[in-house]
Every structure is written in C-alpha cells, then in structure tokens.
Amino acid sequence: MRWRRGLPRQVAEALASAGHGVSVIETEGPGTAGRIARRRIEEGADLILALGGDGTLNELLPGVAHTAVPLAVIPGGTANVLSRELGLGVSAIKAARRLGECVPLRVPLGVLKCEAEAEPRYFLLMAGVGFDAHIVYRLNLPLKAKAGQLAYWIGSLREFLRRLDEFQVEANGELFTCSFALASRVQNYAGYLRIARRVSLPKQEFETVLFEGGSALRYYLKYLAAVWTGRTANVKGMTFVRAKSVRFSGPAGQRVYVQVDGEYAGRLPATVALEPDALTLLVPPEYAKRA
Secondary structure, three states, X not given: OHHHHOHHHHHHHHHHHOOOOOOXXXXXXXXXXXXXXHHHHHOOOOOEEEEEOHHHHHHHHHHHOOXXXXXXXXXXXXXXXXXXXXXXXXXXXXXXXXXXXXXXXXXXXXXXXXXXOOOXXXXXXXXXXXXXXXXXXXXXXXXXXXXXXXXXXXXXXXXXXXXXXXXXXXXOOEEEEEOEEEEEOOOEEOOOEEOOOXXXXXXXXXXXXXXXXXXXXXXHHHHHHHHHHOOXXXXXXXXXXXXXXXXXXXXXXXXXXXXXXXXXXXXXXXXEEEEEEEEEEEEOHHHHHHO
16 A cells, blocks of 8 residues: 555656656545546546546546546556556556557547436446445445455355345336346446457447346355356346447335445436536547457
C-alpha cells in the first residue's frame, strides 16, 4: 500500500516528463469526484484524468457528461475494466506515458433509474442485476482494500450457498426470467472474463446477457466454464439480447439489487437506457479503429 500512496506523484511525474501540465486533486470522500471535475471544467480544465478504478470513473460521470472536455483513465483500482477494455493494461505509469497518443471518442452513457431512488445514475461500463449485484451489496470493503479481487471471490462463495432470487427482464417487447442479468457496454468483465462479446462503447445498444436458474451450484459452474473457454453459444440457460433499453422487475417484497460499474446502485424495479452522445473518452487509436 505504500507504493499506492506514492502513485499520484509517480503518475504526475510521468505526465510532466511527457510535456503535460497536471494538477493533482484528491477526492474529498465518496461521491465527491463528479463535483470536483465539474468545478475544474468551469475553471478551464481541458482534460479530466482519473487515477483510480472503475468506481472512481463512475463517480466522475456526472461532472463530465455532456461537456466537450474529455475523460481519460489511468488504472489504479481493483479490476480496471475500462483500462483493460481499451488496451491500456493495468500499469498506471505505462498508461500515463501513452496519454499523448490517445484520441477522443464520443460515446453514449448508460442511465439507470431505480424506482426506489430519487435520482437516475450514469454508468459507462455495465449494469448487473441479481447475482453479481448481491456480491457487491454485501462486499467486505476492508477486505477489498487489503486483498483486492479476492474479496469478490469470497463474496461469490456466499452466493453459491444460497437460493438465488429470480426476477423478470423485459427487452425488445420480450419477457424473460433469470437470476442474473448483465446489461453491458463492454466485453471485459471483472478484469479477465469476456461475457458480452458483440458490444463496444460507441455502439448505441446494450448487449444484455441473461442467466437462468435459482441454484448457483447447479447452473453457474456451467456458465462460468462456458465464459472462461469462450464457448457461450447455445449454452442452455444463457440468453443474449441486444437492446437500447431494458426493464427489470422482481416479486413484491423481494429485494433484488443492482450494481453499475462495480458499485451498488439500488434495487428493483429498475430500467436501464442509453443517453447518446454523452461523453468524450480518450482512447488508444487502435481501440478507436476497431470499435
């Protein structure tokens, strides 16, 4: 952790040596990153650079959405899904040195609306309902700070031992029942898995992957093996749906949770939709070409 505390200074030095002018500003606590970004944009900043994980990026979205100022990522979190998706890897210093070659790419943002929450919430990467959201909701945060992704694996073991909550998903006029739904904007999941394989950030749709079954032990080991080997086509119990909006609803009195970009975001009923032309993201040129 000592190295992590020195990481902002090391990244700033790497950027300065490449000719970039940098102001380092620490967040003031959870939920403050967006306000800081908006203030810096109003003061004339021409780039918001996030050093952190996918949760930090999510917090920044309200501050940079629908502005002309680009957002760029330097990996410093647990899974670093966006950095891996873009091909930047997980080295903060190497990613900082590549900043000058990155190009702007305009992308839509996901918007989550939970009926139990007063305000909608932006997300960039994905929304998960059910299985993985319950892991996030019950996550041991001190363990995550010390052990990183191990905390998620320990949380997933608890889900394997309980009966999973099933809920309904409505997309493109069709109704489905499942225990895990992933409405994704990226192919990468958890840093090393590829679940949604036909989507990219500029596309104006989600690839929603639905997993059936109330028993994780009975069904989810099969799903994990299929995802791990890349053989998800025609797997019984897995359904792939491409849609611009998706609605989720659960049985009355049953709490089914939602996560966005790896952060707890509320419970059902909920809807996800896309807000087009919402964010400018700095990406490596090779990602812009293939996306």
